Amino acid sequence: MSLKQREADMALPAWSSGLDEKSKLRIINDVAISVAQSIELETVLTISLEKVMEAFNVTSGGIYLKDLGTDELVLQTYRGLTPAFVLDKTSISLSSGCAGWAFEHKEIFSAFGRPEAGFICEDADRLMGIDCLVASPISTPRRVHGVIELFAPVSRRLSQDEAHLIKVISDQIGIAVENARLYEESRENVLKLTELQEELATTNRRLQTHLSQESHIAEILQKSLLPRHPPKLPDIKIASRLVSATAAADVGGDFYDFIELGNNKVAIILGDVCGSGIDVATLTGMAKNTIRAFAWEDPNVSSILNRANRVICAQTEPSKFVAIFLGIIDLSTHILNYCIAGQPKPFLIRSGEKIAQLDSGVMLALGIEPDSLYSSNSINLERNDTLLVYTDGLIEARRNKELFGEEGVIKILRQESGSSLDEVVDTILAAAKSFAGGRLKDDVAIVSLRVSKNSV
Known part of the structure; x- marks a missing residue:
């Protein structure tokens, strides 16, 4: 020492x-x-x-x-x-x-x-x-x-x-x-950790309150964008549904609309805006009103979507886009002109028996590429034909790693071939929800129409 x-x-x-x-x-x-x-x-x-x-x-x-x-x-x-x-x-x-x-x-x-x-x-x-x-x-x-x-x-x-x-x-x-x-x-570290946890819990509560308020506002906006009732058309029955995901999920951008254009023509719109919340509800309203305005000027499917796409590209961020089905049906001929931009292909059930999907080229959703060109297809709807248009939330209903898929939709369409249009739509939605364990992860919008008489 x-x-x-x-x-x-x-x-x-x-x-x-x-x-x-x-x-x-x-x-x-x-x-x-x-x-x-x-x-x-x-x-x-x-x-x-x-x-x-x-x-x-x-x-x-x-x-x-x-x-x-x-x-x-x-x-x-x-x-x-x-x-x-x-x-x-x-x-x-x-x-x-x-x-x-x-x-x-x-x-x-x-x-x-x-x-x-x-x-x-x-x-x-x-x-x-x-x-x-x-x-x-x-x-x-x-x-x-x-x-x-x-x-x-x-x-x-x-x-x-x-x-x-x-x-x-x-x-x-x-x-x-x-x-x-x-x-x-x-x-002291435990106390600091406890304080941080309490602060985090407080922040989470405030955030949940904010998100709940935002979700409520977005839901009101989303519902306000939907028509109260589908139009009543001669010889054609229409059924429409919008099912929100679980209460815990944000309000999505699924929507549908009907435009009575005059000259015996009606436009059918079904869309899905990328994202959720108030911003998406706002974009949904902009997309819907833009399509409406162009449809009134020129009821041409290709022209409407080409012009609407340029507007949406100019007015939104690159990460935002709108998947759209637009169809215009002539009530006197039952010819449906349509375009599918980023949406799943609709199902067509001929005379209540044969099930097919509408033909469509690969076209981008609106708002991705301003120079994209959208072309239309046409089909003649006959007596007892049923058209089912839907957003991807339906076929993407999930059970573990398995999807409800198009097969799930086809199965119900075959089982309910003799049912009313409302029963068919409701049964499909119920089956998808049941498949997913009672909880949908994404919103689902469906528009279906059935022809009761041949065109004159």
Whole structure:
């Protein structure tokens, strides 16, 4: 062990506390028990100081610990120190006095007799009229935590045994300080984590309230965009449905519309806007009204979608697009001119028996490419023909990794071939929802029409 020997008088006899080996071991054991049994640092420091003062047969001493916030040594507990010393030395710099030297050098500071100089510790002499006997660093392998300092009426030299004793006790106190600070850090971390969790929960509640309000507004907007009733047409029955996904889901952009254009023509629109929420409901309204305006000007399917596509590309972000089915039926001839842009192919059930899908080239949804060109196809609808137009939420109803798919739709169409149009649509929706375990992941819009008489 290294002892600081400042102008030591090696002729002086080593000081002895008068304790035998058994008593020293008892004191060390008492300190060890205190360290092991208590995580209250104040209790450990108090007991440790009492025991070390007993071992060294002194009546004055104190324990300093480093303050992690100010980088000073702060007096934590003491015995027999004068009020003047406590007031003046409550906190000291890390290099100040005997205690500061022991902390800075990580070594025991031991005072030796200096008859010609009187007291070696000027602060102790000035404030208490006694001298520093020993200052020992309180440390662990990780760091130095503080200093234990003992005072005596006169300077005296320590033996190696006594230096060993105070080092053992100091190291035990170091373990206690380390444990206490680790415990406190852990407790503070738990408290911080709890606070963060509470803040997160509060934020989530606010977000859910906001999303709920937004979803409610979007749902109102979405419903306001739908016609209250399908048009009543001679010789043609129309059924339409919009089924929102689960209550937890955002409101989507599925919609449908009917436009009575005059000249015995009716436009049928079914669309799906990418995304959800208020922004999508707004885009839905813009797309619907744009198509309506162009349809009134020129009831040509290709022209309507080409012009609407350029408007939507100019007015929306690239990530937003509108999948559309647009069909215009001539009520006098039952010829349907149609275009499919990004939507699933509709089903056509001829005379209630033969099931096919409408022919259509591969065309992009509106809003992706401003130079896209949209061409139309036509088909003549005959008596008892049924057309089923739907958004992708229907065939993408999922059970684990399995999709309801077009096969699921075809199965119901065959089973319900003799049912009314409303029954067919409702049965298909019920089957898709049941397939998905009662919860649809996406909105579903359906428009279906059935011809009751041949054209004139």
